[in-house]
Amino acid sequence: MAVAHPSALRPSFLRTLWANAVMAPKTTLGFMRIDFVLGTIFIIPLTQMVFFAFVVRLEAGGAAEVAFTALGNAVATVTYSSVFSVCQTTDSEKQQGTMEHLLVSPANRFALYLGRGLIPILISLATVSVGLLYASTFFGVHIDPSTIPAVAVSVVLTAFAMVGFGLLLGGVALYLRTSIILGNIFLFCGLLLSGVNFPLSALPLPLQYVGDALPLTWGLAAIRAAVAGTTGGPLELLWGAVALAGAISFGASISLWAVFERRALATGSIARF
Amino acid sequence: MSTAHARGYSGARSTRAALRLSLLQFMADPQWLIPSMIAPVIFGIVAFELFRGFGPYFLTYAILGAGMMSMWGQTLYGSGWATGQDREFGTLEPTIQAPTPYLYIVLGRVLWNVVSGLLGGAIVYAVVVAIAGAPPALPDPLGFVVLFLFVMLTLAAVGVVFAAFYVYTRYAGFIQNIGEFAFYVGTGCMFPVVLLPFWTSPVALFFPPTWALDALRYASIPGYVGFSWGFWPDIAGAVATTTAYLVLAGAIFHRVERHVLEVGNLDHY
Secondary structure (H helix, E strand, O other): OOOOHHHHHHHHHHHHHHHHHHHHHHHOOOOOOHHHHHHHEEEEEEEHHHHHHHHHHHOOOOOHHHHHHHHHHHOOOOHHHHHHHHHHHOOOHHOOHHHHHHOOOOHHHHHHHHHHHOOOOOOOHHHHHHHEEEEHHOOOOOHHHHHHHHHHHHHHHHHHHHHHHHHHHHHHHHHOOOOOOOOOOOHHHHHOOOOOOOOHHHHEEEEEEHHHHOOOHHHHHHHHHHHHOOOOHHHHHHHHHHHHHHHHHHHHHHHHHHHHHHHHHHHHHOOOH | OOHHHHHHOOOOHHHHHHHHHHHHHHHHHHHHHHHHHHHHHHHHHHHHHOOOOOOOOHHHHHHHHHHHHHHHHHHHHHHHHHHHHHHHHHHHHHHOOOOOHHHHHHHHHHHHHHHHHHHHHHHHHHHHHHHOOOOOOOOHHHHHHHHHHHHHHHHHHHHHHHHHHHHHHOOOOHHHHHHHHHHHHOOOOOOOOHHHHHHHHHHHHHOHHHHHHHHHHHHHHHOOOOOOOOOHHHHHHHHHHHHHHHHHHHHHHHHHHHHHHHHHOOOOO
16 A cells, blocks of 8 residues: 655645634634734723823823824734734643644644734734824824825834744743743833833943844834834835844744754653643 | 531631632742733833933832732732632632632632732832832831832722622633723822823722822822822722722622522633
8 A cells, every 4th residue: 555755744835824824813822812802902002002101291291202102102012912922822732732743743834833923913913003093093193194105014014023023932932831921021021122112222222232132123113214204215224124023033933943842852841831 | 616617617717728828829830920020010110211300209100100010910910810710720619619708718819919919019119229229219118118008908909809700700811901001090000190081080089099099199209299189088088998899899799609609600611
């Protein structure tokens, strides 16, 4: 009897991509119940922006400072769906006992991880869009209609880069007992290190370098530049930086998973919850 | 035979047991303190950066606000998470069926939340003071500590009511995560509630910590402009609302326990 070559049994790239895009929100991604999704898109951006706008107002901040903070937080809320949610996939796999099966699966890893990130990318796009709408409607952020295409490109690039970063953290979490700590750290440290509430230059130099390593910093800079009407070279440079941050994150996450997969198969213990 | 034996349970012993179990769970996995600490510490540092150069008392705002957020986090997450975990593990039904009223179990957990909230507040204080390079200017440190503990008590009262509500709902996680900033805004964690639009005041005054925190700021920040009625009415309001919450919690727990036993669907996760 003829036996099929193992590579012939490997699911196709598109099938793996699609299966993960459809299944991950129902199984492993955190924050993916419809009430959470709607809350993440419509409630969190507004309440977070209101909170920081009033903090700025307490220190006698004017309209410009409030607008700066509101725009920063409108973009920063993307971390809920892109980082916190995606990062939890590792925990979920361990908790549900599916990690071992995943690790021995012949599925293409890039398709697997990219597929898991598709829905979070869409939710991230929606979150930032609604945040920008709030910023423009309630917090005096002026978004000229002519800048919308540039803003849209910046938002899409930021969403991709942030989901890549979430997958990277998910890879790190494979080695940890839980991803909750990592998720929380990067959920909120962007507020401090990415120029969300005050310019990055206000921080000590070492912290500025740390901020520069975060995709949110570049994504936010690109969105701020696009909203300010910057065009041409400077904006394209920022887009390049966001795209590079995203590519590095995706690449590093796949490399990291490969390393930990080998370790998991060698020790047989890493996938335990 | 004592009354406790006649009833088949001792409230104090049940509360102590719940407190001990919470402590043991914390010791087994102390990293749970970290998630509820990260946001307040970062918010405290962000507020400090925003307030830098605006006078010595803005440091008090930053520390007080971040400390309050830490304790809110412990209260909201601690109460909700415990009930949610009971439901997930299948221990909610046996706990409710036990002769001990569920209120005593929750009380033990809330007491632990108070302790860990204080621990969190101390960590926030240490981090922000280390970054600021000096402790906040406090006119009356002892009064500050006493009022701070009082604020904790008002938060605990809210935690008990929330815990009762969480038995009914599968949306505890939603309320905690999505409503987090709304609570911070509504109770004026980082800024006086009077800065908010006037129509929000009745909602904010519904929460005991709003009153208590306003009183604490009156006592610790010279020139503070909070509710126009001042310090003592704030204290009276905090005492009244806290008492109302505790009475309400007792009534709700009684009703919840009866209802869930009648309906019998607690194990539907």
